[in-house]
Amino acid sequence: MTTEPHVPESSTATSGAIASRVMMQRRRRVVRSALTVLGVTVVMLVLTIMNRDQQAVESCRQRMETALETLQQQHQEWLRDPQKFPLRAVAAQLGDVWREHVLDNWRFSEQAAFARRVGVCCCERPHSRLFRPAGRHVIIFHGGEHRYELTWMNEGEFAEQAEQLGLQVTARR
Numbered sequence: 434m435t436t437e438p439h440v441p442e443s444s445t446a447t448s449g450a451i452a453s454r455v456m457m458q459r460r461r462r463v464v465r466s467a468l469t470v471l472g473v474t475v476v477m478l479v480l481t482i483m484n485r486d487q488q489a490v491e492s493c494r495q496r497m498e499t500a501l502e503t504l505q506q507q508h509q510e511w512l513r514d515p516q517k518f519p520l521r522a523v524a525a526q527l528g529d530v531w532r533e534h535v536l537d538n539w540r541f542s543e544q545a546a547f548a549r550r551v552g553v554c555c556c557e558r559p560h561s562r563l564f565r566p567a568g569r570h571v572i573i574f575h576g577g578e579h580r581y582e583l584t585w586m587n588e589g590e591f592a593e594q595a596e597q598l599g600l601q602v603t604a605r606r
């Protein structure tokens with residue numbers, strides 16, 4: 434489209450108004466696309482963090498399940514020989530990633546002799562999760578049933594039960 438045919442006296446004012454309107458529109462478009470980019474970046478970031486948190490929880494759960502199986506499988510053996518508490522074998526099997534992340538109840542053997550519900554081990558530090566409460570995996574031994582259980586506790590639940598389970602986390606002091 435070319436210039437309009439006859440726009441009399443106020444033509445410069447009109448073209449000025451048009452120019453500033455075009456400028457405004459352009460600015461608005463730039464702001465809008467900047468906001469879109471920002472929005473997409475934030476969403477991607479949130480998804481990445483949620484995914485990372487979820488993967489950390491998931492791989493921890495898999496290690497804990499391996500430990501749980503080993504504990505349960507070797508339970509009778511341990512009852513026959515109290516020196517053979519299988520958690521050391523678990524630590525040897527799973528290596529540094531286990532040792533760096535897991536807190537053992539070092540008084541387990543002693544407490545398991547009389548307590549009905551004893552903590553075996555737990556995540557030493559809580560798993561933080563975006564928009565969801567942080568928590569830990571905890572392995573609990575049910576004495577009466579000779580059964581080990583893997584459970585997830587939010588930090589509130591853990592704080593309430595840790596002492597009773599014998600899982601003293603030094604950071605709580």
Ligand SMILES: [Zn+2]
Pocket residue numbers: 493494534556557560569570
């Ligand atoms: Zn963990």
